[in-house]
Amino acid sequence: MTIRYRMEMRNRERLKTEDWTTAALVALAEGGIAAVAVEPLATSLGATKGSFYWHFSNRDALVEAALLEWERIDTEEVIALVQEEPDVHRRLRTLLAVAIGDESERSGNRVELALQSTAGHPLVAPVLARVTDRRVRYLTDQFSALGFDAEHSRQRALLAYTAYLGHAQLAHATPGAAPTDSELSAYIDSVIARLIAP
Secondary structure: OOHHHHHHHHHHHHOOHHHHHHHHHHHHHHHOHHHOOHHHHHHHHOOOHHHHHHHOOOHHHHHHHHHHHHHHHHHHHHHHHHHOOOOHHHHHHHHHHHHHOOHHHOHHHHHHHHHHOOOOOOOHHHHHHHHHHHHHHHHHHHHHHOOOOHHHHHHHHHHHHHHHHHHHHHHHHOHHHOOOHHHHHHHHHHHHHHHHOO
16 A cells, blocks of 8 residues: 555545535635635645545536535525524514624625626526525515515515625625624614515
8 A cells, every 4th residue: 555545545534525515615705616626625625636536526516515505504504593483573684684694704695796706607507596596485485474465575585685685795895884793783673674664
């Protein structure tokens, strides 16, 4: 057994698929889809390309895994979290608060923006479409639960979703212009009040 082979086997044992996926999400948040590259990720993980190919057949497979993980964490887990709130008004407020959150803690927003800028990419487009549809449908259901008809529920859902995307872009591009700390709480209350007004 060569030393190199033994080292690769050790890296394979140490690193899991999730380690590579998490590293890919970090790269995606920091530099977009182009930043998800095997060699720099291997270096950041202290691994070899051989370790990567132990877990993934190619870069596209890693990108797909990272996108699915982002979808799970930033859509399905968020929905599951807020769904625990029985009051719809509070549920909507919690949803917006979690979605906007503290920008320094919301790497999902940075991933979102990176994906929006490459929305036409063949790996990104179907995931963005699926995530957007899921989120807007969920929001529509919340406004329906408040008694709005189907058309108005959909309009309010789209407005809520664009408020989230707009805030994410504002906080990213011109952070000084976006509300933070105590202002953020008041801002969220204001947005919710407008969204649920008759």
